[in-house]
Amino acid sequence: MGTPLLERFVGEARDLLQAAASALLVLEKQATDEAAINDVFRSVHTLKGSVGLFDFPAFTKLVHAGEDVLSAVRDGKLGLTSDLVDVLLDVLDQVGAWVDDIDGTGALAQGADGISKEMTARLRTALPADYGAAQASPVAAHAGDLTRVDWLGAIPEAERLSAFRAAMIGADLQAIEYVPLDDCFFSGEDPFILFRQLADLHSLVVEPTEPWPSMEALDPYRCVLRFRALAAAPPVEIETLFRYVVEQMRIAPISPHALVSVTGGASGSPVYGDFVDQARPLVLAGDWSALKRAVGALLQLTAPALLSASALRWLEAVLTAPAPDKGWVNALIDCIAEGEEDLHPLEPRTPPSADIPNLAAPIPTALGGLSPTAARILQSQRTILGLSLPAAGLASRLDSVARTVENFLASEGLGAAESTAWSAAVDAAMVEGDCAPAIDLLDQWLLVGGDSTEAVIAAVMMAGGDLPRSRPEAGEHLGHEIKQASRILKVDQAKVDALMNLIGELVVSKNSLPFLAKRADEVHGSREMSREIKELHAVIDRLAQEMQSAIMAVRMLPVSEVFDRFPRLVRDVARKLDKHIDLVIEGGDTAADKNIIESLGDPLLHIVRNAIDHGIETAAEREAVSKPTQATVWLRAFQESDQVVIEVVDDGRGIDPEKIKASALAKGVIDEDRAARLSDQEAVNLVLIPGFSTAAKVSDLSGRGVGMDVVVTGVEKAGGSVTVTSKTGEGTTVRLSLPLSMAVTRVMVVEAGGGMLFGIPMDHIVETVRVHRDNVRRFKQAEAFVLRDAVVPLIRLDHLLGEQSQVWFGDGSEEDAVLVVRVGGNMVGLMVDNFREGMDIILKPFDGILSCIQGYSGSALLGDGRVLLVLNLKELL
Amino acid sequence: MASTIFVVDDSVTILMSMETILKKAGFTVAKAVSGEDAVAELEGGLKPGLIITDIHMPRMSGIELIRKIRGMSGFQFVPILVVSTESQQAKRDEARAAKATGWLVKPVQPDDLLKVVKQILPNG
Amino acid sequence: MPFTFAKSTATADESCTVEDALSLLEFLLANPGAKVDLGPCATLHTAVLQVLLAVKPKIIALPREAFLRRWLSPALAPPVKRGSK
Incomplete structure (x- = not known):
């Protein structure tokens, strides 16, 4: 067994599976039971969330598929047929088996991947054909307004220069405009703090979006600020940082030249003419270091506020690039030569728009913008998939291609939509045993390029739909059911047992005090001491008893722990025998000691199977004696003084005393003499005798050669007793009576x-x-x-x-x-x-x-x- | 001053894993297994610097919990993150409308969790 | 209390939280011309920043913390008021 976390998971997973199975059975009977739908969905959903913490992909995928089916059921897009319930129960069983594996070995059993794929496919076939499509569409666009970045010029030159220099050595410049909602503080937001996380912030301007009111009218908790920033960070990083407020922010890539403006006072000094004459040949020759020296020298001599100083500073910045742009250098030298202000000296003839796309729109990660190398990687993976290979090699080939493409998507910084689409396509390919879905998706990426979003969605739909989808939250308002949740501590049973043992020892030690008292009196002749010891004994005795009952209360479990498995069992057995049975459970919250509860499981299983198999008639037989075709089995628990009583009652054919007698005679259990003297009740009691079974034929359900005597043995071992009463034609009652606790x-x-x-x-x-x-x-x-x-x-x-x-x-x-x-x-x-x-x-x-x-x-x-x-x-x- | 992070989730497995991750990063962690428990803790004087709650919980859902917390005095500004396996817009919108600060997608990766938490509590 | 209010000066603590915005505003309303010492401040909630930007009290010390000092100085230190229009 692995980490404490894994142990915790195993316990929780079992509870969730049990809850899911119970709710599923309720649901099968009453398809519109919203609480049950939500219960089963939530259980599977939570399980999916928990298993995701561990590396059990087969497990995760299967549970995920189960969740999708349940989600469709919950949304009313899929009817819950008995067959579908069978499939889902099988899935729960499989998952339960995996949980056992995890508990035992810390890993899934071999072949889990194959089972997972096969069952996932079974589940997916249940989904309506258009389900994925209908769900995928809400990814839809929220096209934002486009705004021009008209505020770059207002940024202080020093900040623009530092950003520009960063760009010259390869940084990716982004303009960010963020206008938080005016009630953002009430959502726990702190807009300013976000900018602290920006890796390379070159400019940040915080301004009000409206004129400030008077101090008296100021509402400190209404945010009216606008943040404008210039950062050299990859867009993905900025998007991640601002992901909760994308609607309130815009981001646009900034070309470095857009930052450049040459402003300042004119200066007619001839020194600048000399500089221009000196610089031009250096540009022609590409002698950047000489030019740098000349620029540096002249800057020293120039007053910073002058236009030429501004131009020189920009020139110096341009020259920091490993390979300076000759056009830019010339343009700036022109500025110095002309001596005129130029707000956009480096603007190309057709200025690229510095429009800011809204981030909430579909992520425009165009695969079309790939470098030739990147495109080649995709192409080669496409080719590998296209090769014909024996079917056996498919899985491993698909697997390696899948990983390559995943890594590729990650390294290209592509959005979640692409990788989701890709894994969906790979899953579909695995299920179909054919690479086609994956190949098609790669083809779309390679050919469509440009706006990939539609193509991706199309591919996902084709691949069976595995995009994350919206699930309207039905039934989260169980208002009438709101009760204070009990605080439950999950404790390892061993710890409680240890406590129990300690108390046991305490009781034993305590019991030695009367002996001591006797010795004090008889051997040491001190009656007073003897009396004091006895008094002390009385106190310790009371405390020990209280402690004992307290710890016994801890060990108490509700009978429902055992009962919960019966709806499933009754359903399965009844279906197998084609009988219609309604199971009614009463008193599930009756509590008894854990050991007692656990010892109940097998006997009850046997009794209930017997009842269904032998007790309940077929629908036809019932109809013939004008009983309702739907039989009923009651599973009842209640407390009777210090005993817990479990009754299994059926309204079946009952036990025929004459048949029992005949059978007992035939088997030699009794002789004729005795048979004649037996009362009906005594005859019925014969079924409890070892080796007795009335089954006409051995069915695979209960007639495995073991009769009720197994039940009797099991129950008596736990200190209980069994009685059977029956009325021919009306039904049978088996009553188990067990002590509440067998600890003491x-x-x-x-x-x-x-x-x-x-x-x-x-x-x-x-x-x-x-x-x-x-x-x-x-x-x-x-x-x-x-x-x-x-x-x-x-x-x-x-x-x-x-x-x-x-x-x-x-x-x-x-x-x-x-x-x-x-x-x-x-x-x-x-x-x-x-x-x-x-x-x-x-x-x-x-x-x-x-x-x-x-x-x-x-x-x-x-x-x-x-x-x-x-x-x-x-x-x- | 170390900030307390209050994690609410009906899954003890999730609670335990988040607690481990956050504690390792030096945060103090408080936990609750249900919305009702969470409200009781807050009413009992817990003053977390950040609340992280699951969306899907029996009885009181994460979204109801957020509405409840926002209605309590002293908690209108506390950052609240919701955790859900749904990476879907609708759920987020609903949570944001209920005045959640942000969301985490299940299964929560330790790196993601710490990144977001440190973003909200930079000197926690 | 993250702000210490004394006579006509509000001195920030290391962490200025969203709750402090209101108390700072109330102090500035009650003490017209009061000054603010941000020296010890290392985290400043946007709401507090907004009060400072709106009321424009005299700042006698900028935060010693580098990020705040760098980005608050243009907005809060009026002598070189630039970068906004």
């Missing part, structure tokens, strides 16, 4: 076998009596005594345990200690040497080599260090 067992300690101590679970004990020896009746080997008009068989515990009976002392007037217990509905008197106290113990079942010893439930440690063996009366008697 209350036992009565008895002495037997000459001073040995044994624990007997309190829930078996009816009463303790002392029986006069004269009142013990003997029938052959058996003994019995009369307890309030009932004859109760008497068994000596010593005999049961294979111990020698104590020799009788005294005469018939002696009394014997008899524990009256109820085992399996029968009363039995257990003769013991002596009764001792009742106590709470933490029962530790035998393990290892001891676990095969019959007759004992386990052992417990006593306060004085002795081991108490706890008897399992059912096995003993």
